[in-house]
Amino acid sequence: MTVAVTGATGQLGRLTIAKLKTLLPEGQIVALARSPEKAEKLGVPARAFDYDRPETLATALAGVDRLLLISSSEIGKRAAQHRAVIEAAKAAGIGQIVYTSLLHADRSPLSLADEHVTTEAMLADSGIPHTILRNGWYAENHTGAIPAALAHGALIGAAGEGRISAAARADYAEAAAVVLAGGDHAGKTYELAGDEGWTLTELAAELSAQSGRTVPYQNLTQADYAAALVGAGLPEGLADAIASWDADAAQDALFDDSRTLSRLIGRPTATLTEVVRAAL
Template identity: 80%
Template sequence: MTIAVTGATGQLGRLITARLKELLPANEVVALARNPGKAVDLGVETRAFDYDRPETLTTALAGVDRLVFISASEVGKRAVQHRAVIEAAQAAGISQIVYTSLLHADRTPLSLADEHVVTEKLLSESGLAHTILRNGWYAENYTGAFPAALEHGALIGAAGEGRISAAARADYAEAAAKVVTGEGHLGKVYELAGDNGWTLAELAAELSAQTGRTIPYKNLSQNDYAAALTGAGLPEGLAAAIADWDAKAAEGALFDDSRTLTGLIGRPTATLAEVVRAAL
């Protein structure tokens, strides 16, 4: 059985590939990347796989049995890119696709959902055996703000008291590796999230406890948070999107207490303290 991972040089792709190497012989794992040169250190076969060059994708999938299909990173282009991957998988005779979607994609108010919904529909209509992993928020989406929080003495956001069921990327990677190498997952849609949701105030408190400093959470309006992100150097469109996602988190969009992720990986997801410790 040969398993390939798209986006293998990305943060999630690297973790999935590394875990697959622990579960399978390295010669049964293929890293697919736009720039395969960046995947050499993964220690598996690498192949060029550019979502924007659909004419090359089928060849890159030759001999692959199962595919971990990590959603593309270019928001706004993903529906077209994903269609190309699915069509290539059909032509290559892929026996199973495991696709990384978004938590509650069919009902979430998050703007990110639209392209995932389209992709899920394309997979459903493709005739390909598949499994949908609807990944919740990555804890690293927030711990990435720690340097700025430590520099300025506060963690900022617009999520209010919304509980965020984030999990570490490594937990989502473990689930993907186990699903694509396991049995009994065909046709399933899994809503994946961390075991215990936390607020940004609780995140700031844990950061304070582990650094010995007082780092409060400062809740901003959506517009003020977007302005702060723009002032920190983010493009206006991205800053506005992040602020909107935070505002939706305040309304519960990032919460899930099903513990489905724990069920798949066979252990609890990383705790808030573990997430902060790893980031520091």
């Protein structure tokens, strides 16, 4: 069995391949990347794989049995790019596709959901056996703000007291590797999230405890948070999107207490204490 991972040089892709190397024999893993030379450090064979060059994709998938389709990072282009991969996978005779979707994509208010729902429908229509990994929020989405919070003496956001069931990126990568490596996962959809939900107030409190500095959480309106992000140098469109996701989180759009992720990987997901320690 040969397993291939798209977006192999991205953060999730690298972690997934590292875990796969502990689960599968040497020679069964292929890294697919837009720039395969950047994948050399992964220690597995690499092939050029550019979502925007659909005519080349089927050739790159030759001999692959299972494919991890990591959702594209190009919001707005995802549906077309994913369609190209799915069509190439069908042409190449791929036996199973594993797709990284969004937590509760079919009912999520997040603006990110639409392209994931469209991709899930494409997979259903393709006739290819597939597994949907509906990944919740990455803890790193928020711990990435720690340097700025320490520099300015406050963690800002617009999530109110909404509970966020975030997990470390490594937890989601391990789940993908477990599904790719074996077992009866075809036809299943997994809602994946961290074991514990936490608020940004709790994140700020944990940051304060570990850093030895007082770093409160300052809740802003969605508009004010977007403006603050623009002031920090983010493009306006991205700032508006991030602020909207926080506003959705305030309504518990990022909460899930099923613990499906920890059952799938056979261990608890990273705790708030652990993800803050890792960030620091």
